Amino acid sequence: MKFSSSLRYYLVKQPAIQNFTWICNLTPASSFQFILITVACYLCIIFLLTRVFRLRLPPPILKPITALYDTAILLLSFVMALGCTLSTMSHAPDLRWIICCPPNTPPSGPVFFWAYVFYLSKILEFFDTLLILLSDCHQRLTLLHVSHHAVVIPMCYLWLWTSQSLFPVVLVTNASVHVLMYAYYLSCALGVRPRWKKLVTECQIAQFRASFGALALMLGYYFFGPGCSGVWGWILNVLFFAWLLFHFVNFRKQAYKPKSE
Template sequence: MEALLSNIHFWLVGHPTISQYEWKEGHTLGSSRLFPAITIISYLSVTLFLHRFAVLPDLSSAAAFRYAAAVHNMILCLLSLAMAVGSTLATLHQMPRDGWGWVVCFPADPATLPRGPVFFWGYVCYFSKILEFIDTLLILFGGSRSRRRLSFLHVFHHAGVVVAGYLLLATAQSMLPVAVATNAAVHVLMYAYYFLCAVGHRPRWKKLVTDCQIIQFVFGLVMSGLMLYYHFTGSGCSGVRALFYNTVFVAVLLTMFLDFHSTNYSSKKRKDHDN
């Protein structure tokens, strides 16, 4: 068991690629400001064109389409699991010995540099959000019933989270370990659900996925408040200016998810469904 844990720690924290990782703006792939801008504009343009102007075939009954959906969801489920475990282990490894405050407040003086295993997993999370764009394609090519799931919430969430991921790294933003670990943990559950759906077994715990997402957003806002407490009562926290975007983004998502939850999981809706 000790050897197994040692190997897990090496491959998720101690490997030189991870332990010596450093975000360098203009040098690291995806680190320029232009990269997320072009990525998001391309995503929105393709999504709008396919949704509004293209005549799309219904591939939902094709075995190849179901297989591709299952593989995509399984990859993201396993990647999310690696991020959740890796980010947690990296935080325990990189955290200073003088307290847990570092988890939500990277010191601003001296400046925190975006390097080390914690930021490596933030980088993986950043690119995983681009990989998640395939979710939208699966919805669009899944037939008319599937396309009804393509909402403003879905597109806004997928586009906005890329900006959030970029800011976490570009500003060495405090709370990065919390954001990556909690987001990845929720996505393990979410993509496990979609994988089971893709292989023909639709679980009855879809509501649990939405509940966990809402809890994640509330937890993130509470932790943001804690970070601001550390910032104004101490020597400052790294990346506070970028926190404004991420806090507003999470607050908007929380509002929209609560509305979605109320619309889809109210007692009346469940009663009508049962009838």
């Protein structure tokens, strides 16, 4: 019980988390200009490191850096999933709130704090691309990889800007999948290639399909109830998830097809 109470304090009831409020243009990294500059810098760095400066790090240097980075993202993803779960359990008045926030819900409190951390973590994940550029594995730098990292930033920004419904479900599922995914990456960086790579892909596909199922439930609440907060922000999410689902299903088909084909 003492451990559980301490966990809830540091992940839910700590004053900075409990009293968090996201205010556009006042909260750090909350302006539209920040989004535009961040994504533009990301794309410029990719252009420079692929077309102008071809920097490479030798494996003895790159692998420890990659292992440290994978460990950091793995732990951060675990903390975000746990923090958002505990915050939702503590502050959601009912199960419906998790799917459909009431209209005009302010972006404040522990649940939105973890949405803010999740948003910032997607900027940190730009290092995925940098590590690829510093290696000799440029075939991994696909359009899917670059566009995914570029689009997810404004998508998560919309969660906060519109107090978007359903984001706790998406946050927890995505962060949980990232725990599994970066555990796989970490094992590879340490020289051990696990046999459950396909499981990572299956979980990624499952999270997108589950998101569409939850979205259908949210739309039911929206059209047959008093409404849901930030429902129009889901237009970008739906297009993004559909696009990712298509590419992941296609990747699974190509990567795991029978060898006899």
